[in-house]
Amino acid sequence: MRKFVVAILLVAVFCTSVFAQGAGEKNAVVPNNQKPVVFFNRQPSDPVTGVIDMDVMNWNDKTYYVGFDAAGGGAVQGQLIVDFLANADPAVVDRNGDGVIGYVLCIGDVGHNDSKARTQGIREALGTWAGSTDPGVAQEGSANVGGTTMPVVELDSRAMTGTDGTTWNANAATDAMMNWATRLGDQIDMVISNNDGMAMGCLQASNYPEGVPVFGYDANADAIEAIGAGRLTGTVSQNVDAQATATLQVIRNLLDGLTGDAVVTAGITEPDQYGNKISAAVDYVAETKAVLAQNTGVNASNWTEYQAGSRDAGIKQTDAPTKRVLLTIYNSGDNFLSSSYIPALNYYAPLLNIDLTIVQGDGQNESSCLDRFTNVGSYDAFAINMVKTNSGWDYLDKLQY
Ligand code: BGC
Numbered sequence: 001m002r003k004f005v006v007a008i009l010l011v012a013v014f015c016t017s018v019f020a021q022g023a024g025e026k027n028a029v030v031p032n033n034q035k036p037v038v039f040f041n042r043q044p045s046d047p048v049t050g051v052i053d054m055d056v057m058n059w060n061d062k063t064y065y066v067g068f069d070a071a072g073g074g075a076v077q078g079q080l081i082v083d084f085l086a087n088a089d090p091a092v093v094d095r096n097g098d099g100v101i102g103y104v105l106c107i108g109d110v111g112h113n114d115s116k117a118r119t120q121g122i123r124e125a126l127g128t129w130a131g132s133t134d135p136g137v138a139q140e141g142s143a144n145v146g147g148t149t150m151p152v153v154e155l156d157s158r159a160m161t162g163t164d165g166t167t168w169n170a171n172a173a174t175d176a177m178m179n180w181a182t183r184l185g186d187q188i189d190m191v192i193s194n195n196d197g198m199a200m201g202c203l204q205a206s207n208y209p210e211g212v213p214v215f216g217y218d219a220n221a222d223a224i225e226a227i228g229a230g231r232l233t234g235t236v237s238q239n240v241d242a243q244a245t246a247t248l249q250v251i252r253n254l255l256d257g258l259t260g261d262a263v264v265t266a267g268i269t270e271p272d273q274y275g276n277k278i279s280a281a282v283d284y285v286a287e288t289k290a291v292l293a294q295n296t297g298v299n300a301s302n303w304t305e306y307q308a309g310s311r312d313a314g315i316k317q318t319d320a321p322t323k324r325v326l327l328t329i330y331n332s333g334d335n336f337l338s339s340s341y342i343p344a345l346n347y348y349a350p351l352l353n354i355d356l357t358i359v360q361g362d363g364q365n366e367s368s369c370l371d372r373f374t375n376v377g378s379y380d381a382f383a384i385n386m387v388k389t390n391s392g393w394d395y396l397d398k399l400q401y
Contacts, residue, residue, distance in 0.1 A: 032399040036062040036254035036381040040247045041341065042330060043067055043290070044392040047111030056392035057289045062254045062381075064264070065290040066247040068238040069283065070114045073217070073295035074121020080234045080297040081192065081215055082125045082143060090145045095212070096186040101143060101150050104180050105157035106193035106202065107135055109167035112389060118194040118217060119157075126152045135159055155184050160198055166331055166363035168194075170201030177205035188212060196223035196235055197335030203231060218336045219298050221308035227300060228307075234299040240336075241312045242280040242293040244344035248325075248352050249278070250291060251381045255323050264291050274318035276352075311347055320353045327356055327383040328373060328395075331363025337385070366391045373398055 043065050044056040057063055085093065085101070094101060105122065108115040116133040123129035127141025138154035158176050162169030173193065180188060191214040193199035199216030200223060202208065216223050219237035226232035249267040256273070258266055264284040266272040268291065281294045298306050327345070329337050342358065349356045357379070361368035366387045373395055376382070384395050 030380070032376050032401060033060060034062070035379070035399065036064075036251050037396070037399070038064050038066055038247055038250050038381070038383045039386070039392065040066045040243065040383055041114075041337065041385050042389050043070075043113055043288075044386070045113050045389045047389050050113040050116050052288050052290075053390065053392060054288070056396065059392075059396050063289065064250050065288065066243055066250060066292075067114075067290065068243055068293040068295060070117035071121070073114070073236055073238055074117035074119070075125070076121070076295045076297050077118055077215065077217055077236045078121040078123075078125025080236065080299065081122065081190070083297075084213060084215075084233060084299070085143045085145045086147075088146050090148050090150065093145055093189050093213070094150065095189055095209070098187070099150060100187075101145060101152045101189045102155045102184070102187040103152070103190040103192050104155050104176075104184070104188055106173050106176065106191075106195075106198040107133075107157055107159050108194040108198065110134065110159045112167065115168075115194050122192055122194075123154070126154075128152060128154045155187055156180060164362075164364060166333065168197060168334060168336075170197040170204075170335060173198035173201030174204045177202040178207055181205060181207040181209055185209075190215070193217065195336060196220040196232075199223065199232060199235070200226065200335075218340060219306050220336060220339050222339070224298065224303050224306045224308065227298065227303040230300070234297060237296045237298055237306055239280050239293040239295070240340045240344050241348075242278050242282050244341055245278050245312060245315055245348045245352075246282055246291050246293065247383055248345070248348055248354050249276075251325055251383065252320060252323070252352050252354065255380055256320065274316075274320060276316060276318060277314045279312050279314040311344075315348055315351050317351050318353055322353045322355055323380040324355045324357070324378065325349075325381045325383055326373065326376065326379040327358050328369040328385050329358060329360040330369060330385045330387040332360035333363060361387055363387060366394055370394055370398070 044053040119133040128138040130139040135157045141152040143152050160169050160172040162172050191202050193216050196216035196218040213233040216235040219235050223235045253263045253266050267276045268282050271277045283292050359372035
């Protein structure tokens with residue numbers, strides 16, 4: 001019965017479209033289920049296993065994911081920490097002189113594959129990986145500290161869920177850090193966080209042990225400044241400008257009628273018809289329909305290259321026809337999305353002549369986004385950042401007809 005109703009509706013939409021064209025209108029009515037859908041930052045995947053949901057990704061031939069190389073990023077973060085230790089003085093880093101490097105870890109969102117990849121990358125680099133990304137599951141590792149091999153111990157790790165249920169919660173990190181500093185004292189030789197928001201949250205703890213190295217991820221503007229000021233030791237750039245532009249560019253390409261490889265190369269790895277091209281390296285993984293920016297480590301040696309305000313000069317004003325895009329953000333309070341991703345979207349969208357409507361959720365309930373994922377017929381395309389990584393169908397169901 002459902003299929004029959006869908007068929008009738010599709011015929012009705014098709015007839016409307018043909019009629020509209022016949023009447024001399026330029027724009028045919030496109031059924032919602034044939035419009036471009038780009039998931040970004042939160043990849044449709046199983047929150048437990050991290051396995052990518054290809055049913056969602058194959059919703060239509062205009063469905064893509066834009067993010068960054070999560071596994072590669074975990075490795076970059078691990079290497080940043082290993083390089084720091086290799087160049088450190090054991091007598092300074094090992095604060096209590098017990099011959100062991102102890103660290104605490106802020107995980108973020110245990111159901112998010114970015115978070116999982118970082119936990120794995122850090123633990124693998126330090127030898128503490130015990131086959132799981134769960135909090136508390138780590139073995140004793142070892143690292144080269146200034147030429148001496150020393151054991152490394154993960155003293156504690158926490159997901160960092162806020163009292164309201166939000167993930168990647170910076171306030172939870174502040175509370176955890178207060179607790180760690182009191183309970184573990186000078187056993188803590190390093191603080192490692194899977195994002196900058198939580199790293200900066202740790203630094204907010206009134207009893208933060210002065211001078212203890214702290215690592216984040218995202219290269220948010222405040223984190224970059226904190227590296228310059230010597231407060232944060234390192235972070236990783238997931239190249240937000242390349243991601244925000246690629247999210248818009250894939251949509252632009254699909255709306256311009258490009259097909260095949262051109263959807264993921266025009267304006268991304270090659271100049272598009274307007275002469276634009278993202279300057280940073282971006283890869284395409286065909287099996288998962290994923291366009292991925294690359295990561296780079298940031299520390300005291302190169303932080304000035306990542307200071308706020310530097311936008312990609314490869315993207316200039318186009319004369320492309322204006323298109324309307326509805327875009328969701330899972331949590332208006334997310335540090336990375338609000339301080340880095342949305343400003344980048346707002347910068348590049350007008351250049352690509354994309355008229356963005358951004359709706360933001362509360363980070364806990366999918367309905368906080370879904371309830372505003374409405375009036376879909378009046379948009380040309382959709383960009384989706386889900387609250388839960390397995391909620392893709394809740395959005396796609398709204399685009400059935
Ligand atoms: C970022 C986190 C952010 C999360 C939101 C991650 O890629 O590194 O800072 O909270 O995306 O989905």
